[in-house]
Amino acid sequence: MTPFNSSLGHFLAKVLRRSLLSEEECQAILSLPARVEHVEARRDFVRLGDRNPHSCLIVDGLAGRFGQGQEGNRQISALHIPGDMVDLHSTVLPQARSALQALTPTTILKIPHAALRESAARYPAIAEAFWRECVVDAAVVSEWVVNIGGRNAGMRTAHLICEMAYRYRLGAICDQFVFAFPATQLHLADALGLTSVHVNRMLRTLDAQGFAKIRRGIVEVMDWNGLSEFAEFDPAYLELDIARRIALPPLCVTAKVLVEHDQG
Amino acid sequence: MTPFNSSLGHFLAKVLRRSLLSEEECQAILSLPARVEHVEARRDFVRLGDRNPHSCLIVDGLAGRFGQGQEGNRQISALHIPGDMVDLHSTVLPQARSALQALTPTTILKIPHAALRESAARYPAIAEAFWRECVVDAAVVSEWVVNIGGRNAGMRTAHLICEMAYRYRLGAICDQFVFAFPATQLHLADALGLTSVHVNRMLRTLDAQGFAKIRRGIVEVMDWNGLSEFAEFDPAYLELDIARRIALPPLCVTAKVLVEHDQG
DNA sequence: CGATGGCTTGAGAGGCTTCAATGCCGGTGG
DNA sequence: CCACCGGCATTGAAGCCTCTCAAGCCATCG
Structure with missing residues (x-):
């Protein structure tokens, strides 16, 4: 192969x-x-x-x-x-x-x-599957609008971490885990509609609260429940388990x- | 019929x-x-x-x-x-x-x-046409991310007015025109990630600059060129004329x- | 060892929000 | 016909969140 x-x-x-x-x-x-x-x-x-x-x-x-x-x-x-x-x-x-x-x-x-x-x-x-993939992508972008337009800097940052965690791990989440996410703080800033300076401060806050930290492209989630609640994260929009639900x-x-x- | x-x-x-x-x-x-x-x-x-x-x-x-x-x-x-x-x-x-x-x-x-x-x-x-419609919708949402995340309140507001003008008129734009857009300032605020108070101020600014005004659900564009340049509006993402371009x-x-x- | 790119931190400014009050308009009921 | 009422628009003042500017640090790499 x-x-x-x-x-x-x-x-x-x-x-x-x-x-x-x-x-x-x-x-x-x-x-x-x-x-x-x-x-x-x-x-x-x-x-x-x-x-x-x-x-x-x-x-x-x-x-x-x-x-x-x-x-x-x-x-x-x-x-x-x-x-x-x-x-x-x-x-x-x-x-x-x-x-x-x-x-x-x-x-x-x-x-x-x-x-x-x-x-x-x-x-x-x-x-149909291709069409559906496009629709799911659109749902993700739509959630970004909600995230950027409706949440403050701290929640925004946390929410993005949650989303990426969920996507990298295809939904297999436990309370503590680690995953590679090689975005710089500047990339995060561009994605969140913030400045890299402020992203930095938010990341330090999330760390101080014991939720998660990022070091050299490695995200370490220390308290998934706390993080996802703080971010108001609901993974439904990522649609990672429809086939099972359609059943x-x-x-x-x-x-x-x-x-x-x-x-x- | x-x-x-x-x-x-x-x-x-x-x-x-x-x-x-x-x-x-x-x-x-x-x-x-x-x-x-x-x-x-x-x-x-x-x-x-x-x-x-x-x-x-x-x-x-x-x-x-x-x-x-x-x-x-x-x-x-x-x-x-x-x-x-x-x-x-x-x-x-x-x-x-x-x-x-x-x-x-x-x-x-x-x-x-x-x-x-x-x-x-x-x-x-x-x-394919249905699939494409979904893709175009996604492109619009994607542009909203850019708008909300990347522009300040004044440009955001102007950009939304431009988009709605273009969509209501299916791209038939001249320098001055009027169209019905029955959203309240609270709706605009919810769409732009701002407060209605600030939307109000931005609308008054756009009016004072001679770009456009909204009164009772009627948008009056007084200077399309000025407005769309101020908003950095490029209608390409709305894809209102692809069929002609695909030709x-x-x-x-x-x-x-x-x-x-x-x-x- | 200097250069580079990314991260961290501080201080001050400003954009936007919050809170609050007033005005306007159309609809409704007496 | 008029008074009242509810939703929306408008305006002001104060404060906070986020940005801007600036400097210093740390790791990596040639």
């Missing part, structure tokens, strides 16, 4: 939490053609206005979506972690309305729109396929 | 600016089954967590999407005007993650998911159908 397919497996794993696919449909996703590319930190791999013939899947690293705005005061409107298809929407809307930048050295997989469209056309369930045919058939390819 | 279809025509008009559909596909949309419903001001017609079997199209009035948050400090994450299918995403993600509330007395059209899914299944172009087969065939039904 090539490394391509194991990355696609990571993507498929997320998709399968939200959509039920047959073994054949899973195979179709796993065998999508793709080209690996490495992007150094601070470089845009999608620029505003670009019309690329492919979507990008994050294999490794961290990427930010920068909304159309002035150069000064850059605002990040989404953060993308490994397994995220950052660009899936470009399949139906090719012209990029926001830039995508690697925040750390990042590996991406470029998947041709033609191939995505082909598998969507051939398997309606895949088309049509059982997930095990497709899960088998997934495991094979993850270990490959 | 029933009033149902003329409302669907308004929706179709927006869709056709972004997607190219055959005459038959337009017909399929126009003949979607639907039920009219009137919602009084301040009432939720979709509550958090609801699993409705239909999507809602705004026929008349104004609706707001309220993100999941505490009751105090309500944050609006989207505003929806006549012709908007506020709920299209619920076709693939039935459980509502945000409440929808009528801000003024509002008329909606409830369109069964079953019918939407059926037409999407039968006409792949319709599935595959000409639009005239479908446009004819549309006009017939709009006048019906």
Whole structure:
């Protein structure tokens, strides 16, 4: 199994939490053609206005979506972690309305729109799954509006930490844990609509309250209950367990396929 | 032609600016089954967590999407005007993650998911068009993040006015014009992440600068160039003219159908 | 060892909120 | 027809949250 397919497996794993696919449909996703590319930190791999013939899947690293705005005061409107298809929407809307930048050295997989469209056309369930992925992404952005518009700096920061924890760990949360999240305080500031100075102060507060701390790209959650309550965090919007809630045919058939390819 | 279809025509008009559909596909949309419903001001017609079997199209009035948050400090994450299918995403993600509330007395059209899914299944172009509508909605929300997180109160307010002007007039903008936008200053405050007191001051400033004023739900733009430059407004994200830019087969065939039904 | 990038901390300024009071307008009931 | 009432707009004053500016620190790396 090539490394391509194991990355696609990571993507498929997320998709399968939200959509039920047959073994054949899973195979179709796993065998999508793709080209690996490495992007150094601070470089845009999608620029505003670009019309690329492919979507990008994050294999490794961290990427930010920068909304159309002035150069000064850059605002990040989404953060993308490994397994995220950052660009899936470009399949139906090719012209990029926001830039995508690697925040750390990042590996991406470029998947041709033609191939995505082909598998969507051939398997309606895949088309629906892709559509649903876009809808979930939108729900996350929508929650960012609530977060930035409706909460103060401390809660905002805590909420973002909660979201990233939940996404990195695919919902597997206990009271204390650690995870890698290589964003700088400047990145956090751009994502939260704050200054890096103030983000710093909020992080020190969260640490002092015993909730969580960040050191060199490693987040250490010391009190998940306290943190998530303080942030008013409700993970429902991340929709990481819909397939189970929709509960049509059982997930095990497709899960088998997934495991094979993850270990490959 | 029933009033149902003329409302669907308004929706179709927006869709056709972004997607190219055959005459038959337009017909399929126009003949979607639907039920009219009137919602009084301040009432939720979709509550958090609801699993409705239909999507809602705004026929008349104004609706707001309220993100999941505490009751105090309500944050609006989207505003929806006549012709908007506020709920299209619920076709693939039935459980509502945000409440929808009528801000003024509002008329909606409830369109069964079953019918939407059926037409999407039968006409792949319709599935793609629906998917694209969701993606455009997401782009708008994304721009709200940039607006709220990255601009100060004055620019924020101006930017929202620009966006609503552009959406109400479907991009047909001249230097001076008037349009109805029945949001109160409290609604604007909830949408902008400000207090109504401060929104009021910003509106008075915009008026004093000769840009625009709002009186009793009527926006009067006195200097579009000044206003949109002040707000750093770039309408590209609203994607109101993609079909023309994509420019595959000409639009005239479908446009004819549309006009017939709009006048019906 | 200097250069670089990120983190930390302080002091002062200012943008926005909070609290509070008044005015305006349309709707309603006597 | 008029008085009252409720929701919204407007304005002022005080205070806090966050920004700005600035400096110093620490780790990493060539």
